[in-house]
Amino acid sequence: MPVARPEPSDARIIAHVDMDCFYVQVEQRNRPELKGLPTAVVQYNSWKGGGLIAVSYEARKYGVKRSMRGDEAKEVCSQINLVQVPVARGKADLNIYRNAGSEVVSILAKRGRCERASIDEVYLDLTDAAETMLSESPPEDLEAIDEEALKSHVLGLSENKNDKQEDVRKWLCRNDADHRDRLLACGAIIVAELRMQVLKDTGFTCSAGVAHNKMLAKLASPMNKPAQQTVIPFAAVKGLLASLPIKKMKLLGGKLGTALQSELGVDTVGDLLQFSEDKLQERYGINTGTWLWNIARGINGDEVEGRLLPKSHGCGKTFPGRQALKSIAAVESWLNDLSEELSERIQSDLEQNKRVAQTLTLHASAYKTNESDSQRKFSSKSCPLRYGTMKIQEDALKLFRSAICEFLGSNRIETHENKHNAWGVSALSLSANKILATPSGTCSILRFFQSAEPSSTSSNHVTGEEIIQGTESFQAFEAEQMTLALEDRTNSFENSGSVQEIQIIEKPNSKGKCSISSMLRSCDSSSSEKDCNEIIHDTIPFSSSASESYLDVNKNSDSKSTCLKAETGINYAKPSAGRDEQKRVAVNEKVEKLTNFSDTDGTCSILNFFRPLGQSCSSSQQLGSMLAPSGAGNCSEQDCVATKEEGSSLFQETTWAESAGPRLRRDGRRRETWNNFNIEEIDPSVIDELPQEIQDEVRGWLRPLKHSKAMNSKVSNIARYFLPAKDT
């Protein structure tokens, strides 16, 4: 459901840029002989000529539609050129289009805040640029207005005369106009320049809408395609919405739009005006109700996000009809392919953008052949993402096993093998989510910890000192080191392959932020899986420190725990009073080792840097929290208590009692906590204990803070990477 956001009081200038039949343009750039010819891009040519996903404007003249199959397109346009989407690993591969989209984004981002809305769409907030232009060189002062700007379509401007461009020129240059319109004129000129730049640099044409908010800009961009732009002045909004079919509005093309039509008899956006906000809220909820009330009036406060990269990466394939996968082996094979693709994509994201994905998610559609209620949900499953194709393949298969087991409501492995052909899988997809930007310098810190680990191999360790930061080789070094650090993140699963029902989930800290401890924890890959088995926590809130791993004994059914019991011989009975302590098991051994180890070689205080911390600390304190060795904070009482719990579980000084089964905590002893300090209170001598390159990095973080409050945001970005985000 859409959510209403307050609209800023000052007029904004927002543009929506939409590439014209983008996939076709990309293919035509690769094969120039196709330019100007009726062309469509098609995927899976095998069945009825494949499905069209982009149609050139030449082909549209013949009535070719995106919803057609290739064969149908040939029927209405026999000379159409059908270009197939590239296929890799047996599935469509959209990477060339993604990359082409990136080319465009990098150009469009130059004049203002830029949000990549899809593979071929971008929002721009050009408010500042327009204000600047208006005050420094307003349109009426320009000797000549860009031809492309003169070709703009201005909604509401009478376009019946012979010389349309002269009308537009007058409109753009009216210095007696409303301030908002004058800004819009500047926006149109800027957008025209940007579009020309895109054409010059990439060869792609695009269309654009310019208006005062995202909703209106999005409405405007397709009004005059291809290769044109449309402006919606404030005065034109009411008339536009009055006759706009409700389903044309973004987010109303689906169920909600249908509901409005059938329940309220609303046909156009303007028809919504007759309903009070209360009425709309009552029917569609507070958020959606207000959102609807607003859009009826052309009001939309959504901000342009300033994000040039996607928030997640996914790949999937459907297996319709007879193609459904009927064996684990077939599923495994496809998951391997999907994992490979996903791995490549997150790897290049890491190398190019220094971003790290945190979560791997599998989704599938399945049915049961012998049951009538075969529509049962096949729930998606996720686990911490470990880098490396093999690891992803491994985890993906385990996620699938876990999900199919749940789907079938059976614990029997034989059923999974589908001997009776009892099930089929009609879709598989994998995605990498929760992608976080890594602050520069993080990786060498990671590697420091990894090399510090006594049992880790040092063969591939290179110290940062040998590399000069800022050079390309350093960039490559960073990416490589980061990858090494991420490959060994805690395994998602209990090592015994027979137990699919237990899933170790990386429990994120309060806001799901990446925690360095999860990476540190598994520096030793040889022992990580074994250790994993030991990281068993109950599901009762207990020292749930940032990103500790715990075994998520599925809590929703008795059969699950029964199953576990049967297959592992360990009693994983559901939590019950008096037994909690048995299920409350040790923290990863490596963290313990790290703690003890550090006490002996003088690096003790670096650990203080990376203690997991409680929530609700102000961001200006967060870095201080990582760095300060002692002091007092101003968290609420409750927060501090919670933090102490965390401290005791992950970094306590006491050792852990060994036992035959899961290891138990010997006592509840706590150490003083160190969080919540002012950054000014950091003891400089602490930093001196670090290796030189890390000293430099940390000092780099601190230096700006002392001089400029504006740098707080930079520091808190780094801090947020390690710490729970501030609750907002």
Next chain:
DNA sequence: CGACCGCAAATC
């Protein structure tokens, strides 16, 4: 089962 496929983001 059932024929649009693949993908990404938002919502709950």
Next chain:
DNA sequence: GGATTTGCG
């Protein structure tokens, strides 16, 4: 917060 839904091209 993970899973599901919605929507888009």
